Amino acid sequence: MSDNRIDTNHFSIDVPVKEVMRYNPVTISSEANVWKAAEKMCQNGVGSCIVLQNNIPKGIVTEEDLTCKVVALNKKPADVYVSEIMSTPLITIDSEKTVGDATHMMVKNKVRRLPVVENQKVIGLVTVRDILSVSNELNEIMSDLIKVNHNYDEAMTGVCDICGKMSDSLTAEDGRLVCPECKQSDDTD
Incomplete structure (x- = not known):
């Protein structure tokens, strides 16, 4: 291969997750009810809330959780707590990992959203759409x-x-x- 050609078989760009993530993800207390979680998602135009227990991220509630675990079972959102329907344990990714790492984690764990952590604190969220x-x-x-x-x-x-x-x-x-x-x-x- 001449010097002015690119070897496309070995070309890769390792974009850090922190470059594509959304900062300040929507959070909600584990003691909140599902109605409040749905209201927060709608107000912020997002499809999930990270669930905090004593300010420590413990899980995530998604639109799918609301649909399958509340609406489809004909439960009243005001009577169901976020902690009852959240997906846990929370699968996270370090902010220094790459978009490729995030993709592999999403596929392996069958999730569409990954909270991004830095120094054990959630600082953002990366989604399939971002990738x-x-x-x-x-x-x-x-x-x-x-x-x-x-x-x-x-x-x-x-x-x-x-x-x-x-x-x-x-x-x-x-x-x-x-x-x-x-x-x-x-x-x-």
């Missing part, structure tokens, strides 16, 4: 770098400029990188 937004940006950067640094006479790996999907068989067409499926549909038009 996807970074991933899309990184895919666009990678595609641009490939265009600038790749020999267009051979197939390459990257993101198709038409459909946005990853492919290991991109070809250059009219200044764009195109996957075989999009190239075929473009040829038939």
